[in-house]
Amino acid sequence: MSKSRKVAYYGILSALAILMGYVETMIPMPVPIPGVKIGLSNIVVLLALYVMGSKDGFAISVVRVAVSALLFKGFAGFWYSLAGAALSYIVMMPLSKSKKVSIIGTSVAGGVFHNIGQIIVAWFVLGRGVVVLYLIPVLMVSGIVTGIGIGLVSKYCIVYTDRHIIK
């Protein structure tokens, strides 16, 4: 892929990921538990990871976290997002390389570890150990449920993305 083409794709996908994060804030969640969210922007990160490569997915993920923290969340939210995104990416990257795991399994693992990353930050911010432990099982289950949904959406999107992104 030529350099200028790459820059263009980075721009489009980063913008899309940021937009997804914004759209998500407008969808009210049915459960009032901090940390439960759909993870729409993970669709874009998954597509970049599978169609372009692990370095490209990482770059888009970092840009998304930094920009959406600046635009919508403020500095405190930045650490939560960064920890979640980093941990989920570390888990998703090797899984995406495996032939035995489909994009759905990758998405589920990513969703769960995103939530675990956020709990780790909450653990530091709130300065209390046991409090946030209570949230781990709840957020793991929510990560699994949303991960399956996001994985399915990505699976159908990837057919088109693969066709249109010229390598």
Add this chain to the structure above:
Amino acid sequence: MKKLDFVIILVLLALAAVMYTTVLKPGKGGAVAVVYIDGEKEAEFPLDEDIEKTFSTKYGTNTIKIENGEVSMESADCPDQICVNHKPISKENESIICLPHKFVVEIEGGEKSDVDAIAK
């Protein structure tokens, strides 16, 4: 979906179930609601006494309410209102967290009783 996808989902579900059973124990007699603000222990209330108390800090105002052995967030002036919408808590280690105000209410069990835990 491939076979390993199901394995991943099942393993994570099992982990969540294990965490749930080990972290969340049934409530025992003599449990207290402990309020932490910014990680510092602020106050402690026994669960068997009905009370309503307001905490004002530099982060904002939160009002907790204890009724019928359950703690709930009566009101708060935080932007997201997640803590107010949270269901009332009564079991050990359950908590209501108001992130914008760094405000945490947690149930801490009084005396430990293994018999009760098993019987339940």
